[in-house]
Amino acid sequence: MTSVEVDLKQDFQNAFGRVAATVGIIGVCDERGNMHGMTATAISSLSNDPPSLIVLLNHENQTFHTINERKRFSVNFLSAGSEELAHQLSRPGQSKIIDAEHLDQPTGWPMPALRSATATLVCDLDDCIPQFTHQILVGRITHVRTSEGPSDPLLYLQRRFQRLTA
Template identity: 30%
Template sequence: MDNSLNTTFRAAMRRMAATVTVISTTAENGARHGMTATAVTSVSADPPAVLACVNRSAALHAQLGLGRRLCINLLHCSQQRLSEVFAGALEGEIRFTEGDWLSNAEGVPYLADAQANIFCEVEALHAYGTHSVCISRVTHAVCRPDVAPLVYQDGTYMCTGPLTP
C-alpha cells in the first residue's frame, strides 16, 4: 500500500468505534494467554459464530489452532486499566493478576465481571497481511445486566450511552 493510502486508511479506521475485548485461552501446558482486541464481530447467528483478527506477532497468535477453546470478554467501561494491561502494559501470565479471572470447566480463563463472555471454539484460521482472521463457533455466552461497554475510537477510550431525543 502506498504511503498516502496507508495514512488515509489508518485515519479512516480511527473513526470506527469498537467495543474493547480481551481474548483469553489456555495453552497445552496450562499457561494462560490473553490480548486486548477491538477487531471482533459476529459472523453468523445460525450457527452462532464470531471472528477476531489477531496480529501474527501477538503472543496469543501462537496459541490459536483449530479446536482451540477461547473466550472473548467484552469489557465494561470501568475496565480501561485491564485493557491496557492486556494491550502490553504487562506481559505473560502476570496479566491475569489484573481483574477477576476464573476458569470454566474446559480450563478457559474468563473475566467474571466483563460485560459479556463469549466462549467459543476455533473452526477456521485465514492468514491475511499481518493478521490471521480467526472464526470461532460460539459454545456458550454470558451477559451481565449492566450495559456499559468500554469503547475505543480515535486512540481514546470512552463509554457509550443512549442519545436523548
C-alpha cells in the first residue's frame, strides 16, 4: 500500500469520524436459540414500500455468516446508557451472546428484542450483495417496536459513544 493510499484511508476515517451515527446492535439467533449481536453504525432505511433497510457488515464477521445461514436478523437502535453492551459487542474476543437480562420476547415475534432499544426492527434477509470487504444486507422488515416516551439515542462520534444533548 502506497503512502497516498494510507493517507486516503486515514482521511476517510477522520471524515466519517466527524459524522454522528446512531448505534445499533445487529442481532441473530443461532440454531440453539441464543441471541448473538454485534455493534454497528452502518445502518440505513431503504424503502417504505416494502418497508426495508440496509446493513453493512464485514464479510469476515461471524454475525454475517450466522445471518446468511438463518436468513433473519434484528436491528436494535440503542438508547443512551447502553454503552456497556455496545462496548461488549464491538470488542474482538468478547462474547457476542446477549444475556437474557437484556432481552424481551414480544408476543408473536420470531426473535427477541433488546430492552434498551429505542426501536427494534426484525428483518428477513432479502438480498446480500458483496462489495469490497463488506456485504450489503437488504432486510425486509417484518416487525417493529418503538420505546415509549422521547427518544434518547446512543450516538457514535469522533470514535466514542456520545449522547444527544438538547
